[in-house]
Amino acid sequence: MAAQAQQETALDPNRDPHRGSSRDSVRDREIGGEQEHLDRVYRRLEEKIHEAEFLMHDAVQRGQVGTPGALAERDAQVFRAGVHLNRLNNEFEDFLFGRIDLLRGKDGKKGPDGAYTAVEPAEGAVRPDNTADIAETLHIGRLGVLDEDYTPLVIDWRAPAAAPFYRATPVDPGRVVRRRVIRSKGRRVLGVEDDLMRPELKAFLDGHELPAIGDGALMAALGRARSHTMRDIVSSIQAEQDKVIRAPAASVTYVEGGPGTGKTAVALHRAAYLLYQDRRRYAGGILIVSPTPLLVAYTEGVLPSLGEEGQVAIRAIGSLVDGVEATLYDSPATARAKGSHRMLRVLRKAARGALERNGSPEALRVVAFGRRLELTAGELADIRRTALGGTAPVNLLRPRARRLLLDALWERSGAAARHTDPELAAELRSSFDEDITAEDAFVEFLDAWWPELTPDAVLRAMADEKRLGRWARRILNPGEVRRVARSLRRDGRTVHDIALLDELQAILGSPARPRKRRELDPLDQLTGLEELMPVREESRRERAERLAQERTEYAHVIVDEAQDLTPMQWRMVGRRGRHATWTVVGDPAQSSWSDPDEAAEARDEALGTRPRRRFTLTVNYRNPAEIAELAARVLELAMPGAESPSAVRSTGVRPRFAVVGESLGRTVRVEAARLLEQVDGTVGVVVAMNRREEAARWLAGLGERVVALGSLEAKGLEYDATVVVSPAEIADESPAGLRVLYVALTRATQQLTIVSGERDEPDGAGVPDLLRD
Numbered sequence: 001m002a003a004q005a006q007q008e009t010a011l012d013p014n015r016d017p018h019r020g021s022s023r024d025s026v027r028d029r030e031i032g033g034e035q036e037h038l039d040r041v042y043r044r045l046e047e048k049i050h051e052a053e054f055l056m057h058d059a060v061q062r063g064q065v066g067t068p069g070a071l072a073e074r075d076a077q078v079f080r081a082g083v084h085l086n087r088l089n090n091e092f093e094d095f096l097f098g099r100i101d102l103l104r105g106k107d108g109k110k111g112p113d114g115a116y117t118a119v120e121p122a123e124g125a126v127r128p129d130n131t132a133d134i135a136e137t138l139h140i141g142r143l144g145v146l147d148e149d150y151t152p153l154v155i156d157w158r159a160p161a162a163a164p165f166y167r168a169t170p171v172d173p174g175r176v177v178r179r180r181v182i183r184s185k186g187r188r189v190l191g192v193e194d195d196l197m198r199p200e201l202k203a204f205l206d207g208h209e210l211p212a213i214g215d216g217a218l219m220a221a222l223g224r225a226r227s228h229t230m231r232d233i234v235s236s237i238q239a240e241q242d243k244v245i246r247a248p249a250a251s252v253t254y255v256e257g258g259p260g261t262g263k264t265a266v267a268l269h270r271a272a273y274l275l276y277q278d279r280r281r282y283a284g285g286i287l288i289v290s291p292t293p294l295l296v297a298y299t300e301g302v303l304p305s306l307g308e309e310g311q312v313a314i315r316a317i318g319s320l321v322d323g324v325e326a327t328l329y330d331s332p333a334t335a336r337a338k339g340s341h342r343m344l345r346v347l348r349k350a351a352r353g354a355l356e357r358n359g360s361p362e363a364l365r366v367v368a369f370g371r372r373l374e375l376t377a378g379e380l381a382d383i384r385r386t387a388l389g390g391t392a393p394v395n396l397l398r399p400r401a402r403r404l405l406l407d408a409l410w411e412r413s414g415a416a417a418r419h420t421d422p423e424l425a426a427e428l429r430s431s432f433d434e435d436i437t438a439e440d441a442f443v444e445f446l447d448a449w450w451p452e453l454t455p456d457a458v459l460r461a462m463a464d465e466k467r468l469g470r471w472a473r474r475i476l477n478p479g480e481v482r483r484v485a486r487s488l489r490r491d492g493r494t495v496h497d498i499a500l501l502d503e504l505q506a507i508l509g510s511p512a513r514p515r516k517r518r519e520l521d522p523l524d525q526l527t528g529l530e531e532l533m534p535v536r537e538e539s540r541r542e543r544a545e546r547l548a549q550e551r552t553e554y555a556h557v558i559v560d561e562a563q564d565l566t567p568m569q570w571r572m573v574g575r576r577g578r579h580a581t582w583t584v585v586g587d588p589a590q591s592s593w594s595d596p597d598e599a600a601e602a603r604d605e606a607l608g609t610r611p612r613r614r615f616t617l618t619v620n621y622r623n624p625a626e627i628a629e630l631a632a633r634v635l636e637l638a639m640p641g642a643e644s645p646s647a648v649r650s651t652g653v654r655p656r657f658a659v660v661g662e663s664l665g666r667t668v669r670v671e672a673a674r675l676l677e678q679v680d681g682t683v684g685v686v687v688a689m690n691r692r693e694e695a696a697r698w699l700a701g702l703g704e705r706v707v708a709l710g711s712l713e714a715k716g717l718e719y720d721a722t723v724v725v726s727p728a729e730i731a732d733e734s735p736a737g738l739r740v741l742y743v744a745l746t747r748a749t750q751q752l753t754i755v756s757g758e759r760d761e762p763d764g765a766g767v768p769d770l771l772r773d
């Protein structure tokens with residue numbers, strides 16, 4: 001991008017660079033031209049909305065519209081556009097955001113969108129004197145819109161014809177002469193930013209030389225203040241990112257890249273792209289797994305802004321199991337034990353052991369055929385052992401255990417020996433079983449002796465240190481047993497408990513129950529159309545929750561911050577994508593998991609033998625060079641030799657170092673207030689996890705633009721400015737502490753302040769030991 005020509009001024013031969021009015025007139029003319037086009041687009045959209053309303057009205061009246069194919073895909077899209085139009089008008093700045101001006105292509109073939117398909121220019125498209133005529137102009141937007149005569153007014157950003165908007169570079173321009181980003185709000189065009197892909201070329205459009213205006217789109221986008229929600233990057237996706245977004249959905253797309261390289265943004269845009277590419281296939285749902293609820297809240301507006309909110313569920317790793325939303329964190333040592341693959345063996349033992357609850361009956365006494373029969377504790381233990389043989393889900397073994405009990409009672413009764421005729425014996429046996437199973441004593445015994453176990457009940461049983469010690473013998477050490485049992489006795493579940501609950505669900509199984517019949521809604525027959533009905537709209541969260549409830553498996557799984565998943569979490573996520581294709585994005589240098597090799601093994605197990613396509617993102621769009629440089633020092637300590645991504649811009653503002661004065665809290669408050677004055681957007685104060693609550697108190701009353709975060713909560717987020725409090729405390733928190741500190745240092749888009757305490761051993765300039773060159 002830096003290499004791309006970005007010209008401040010128009011290349012109009014009549015332009016006088018010293019006279020602002022000429023420059024303004026070119027700019028005004030260009031903006032006016034785009035305004036005319038946007039007006040046309042909205043007129044066309046309004047027509048389509050009327051058509052759509054008519055169709056919908058008609059469809060509802062008749063109850064059904066036959067096959068979904070009855071409406072062409074394109075109509076359906078514009079139909080959706082209609083439904084979303086109001087929202088686009090109100091909430092989003094730019095329905096139409098891009099334009100490319102192209103040379104004549106090699107052949108004259110057009111694609112389904114009415115655009116020419118050739119990627120390379122035709123021979124002779126550029127004349128020997130380096131002049132050329134623009135043969136095609138395409139506007140790019142959030143949804144595709146065709147004019148009555150099927151000429152494309154707007155190309156959907158995900159359509160193949162839009163790819164050159166993202167892919168063209170001055171090194172490899174293809175047919176693109178100029179790429180323009182159009183800034184608009186509602187129906188008004190506010191400005192344009194141009195990048196020339198062939199700066200040496202004099203290109204003409206309708207007799208005028210093609211002008212280039214503005215500073216380039218990327219820099220304009222990066223300079224904007226940050227809010228508490230992420231924006232889409234649809235108007236400035238870069239070529240290396242576009243390759244990932246449009247990668248074919250086969251198998252596993254594996255993306256690595258340092259902080260700020262756009263991994264999260266790319267993952268979200270990829271979800272929208274995949275849905276556009278093959279809506280039918282992804283009707284099976286796309287799951288995006290995010291590390292924290294904060295990151296979910298930060299990112300969940302992006303897909304709706306791209307026109308997609310149906311099929312995608314964004315869930316925090318602590319909310320993947322229905323009905324439990326974990327926000328508590330374990331101490332690093334407890335998390336380490338709970339997340340480790342060894343836990344699987346402990347859970348298997350616990351699930352079986354939990355059947356022996358306190359108060360479990362010691363003997364079975366029933367009456368059959370007028371005789372009292374009894375099975376003793378020892379016999380019952382043998383029967384349980386036999387029933388539990390193998391790895392079948394414990395709850396599904398109850399019928400087997402019941403049968404073994406009846407066999408033992410039958411044998412005890414001696415009736416088999418008295419009847420040698422097999423037919424008679426079988427008849428007798430059947431009425432014997434009926435007799436016993438109708439007895440209250442037997443039913444009560446079975447419920448107490450082989451209760452249906454829930455994952456939560458097993459976790460509660462594991463809170464007893466003695467029992468856990470038994471189940472974890474030679475698997476966890478005594479310290480780990482103590483910590484895990486203690487944490488399970490606390491109120492509320494932690495993020496790491498969720499993977500255990502999910503694993504237990506798989507180990508225990510759910511006994512078959514009669515299915516509830518879903519109520520039939522006549523509108524459901526409008527397959528594919530019901531999602532277009534505004535009256536049936538749900539909130540994003542409701543929709544995601546419903547999707548998650550209905551689905552246990554997805555067609556595509558996207559894992560964000562994949563480096564942080566523990567082995568047990570990989571198993572949990574893996575169960576949701578057994579038949580899925582995957583996109584996995586992460587950065588090993590930011591891993592807060594202490595044993596990356598163990599996690600990598602679990603990841604490979606979850607992804608199976610599916611082939612992987614690897615991509616690396618190399619440019620840091622978030623941090624200015626001054627901040628990236630400082631963070632690189634910690635990266636060198638955390639992962640010697642690892643490469644930092646190159647920062648795309650520099651602000652000239654160096655990180656500030658502050659040393660604690662009167663008290664840590666007072667210093668942090670003063671520094672945060674200072675930053676609030678200097679930036680328009682948000683300020684994040686990152687502290688060690690155990691200072692979270694304290695830090696919130698320090699900042700009380702400073703307003704909504706500032707937030708306090710524990711180091712692990714900062715994952716994936718960004719702020720205009722950050723205060724990182726005591727690097728040494730963060731680094732010492734866990735074995736992965738230096739990597740966590742690296743995350744903390746890379747959250748700011750403009751300014752960074754480091755507050756050092758005593759433990760940081762700051763030098764005369766206040767630079768803590770860990771951050772010295």
Ligand SMILES: Nc1ncnc2c1ncn2[C@@H]1O[C@H](COP(=O)(O)OP(=O)(O)OP(=O)(O)O)[C@@H](O)[C@H]1O
Nearest residue numbers: 221233236237238259260261262263264265621716
């Ligand atoms: N092509 C782009 N145009 C404009 N902004 C971009 C572009 N790519 C990334 N950004 C911005 O850069 C910032 C970082 O992006 P993102 O959060 O996706 O990075 P990340 O790789 O996930 O970072 P981390 O690993 O630190 O979580 C975001 O503000 C994003 O909007």
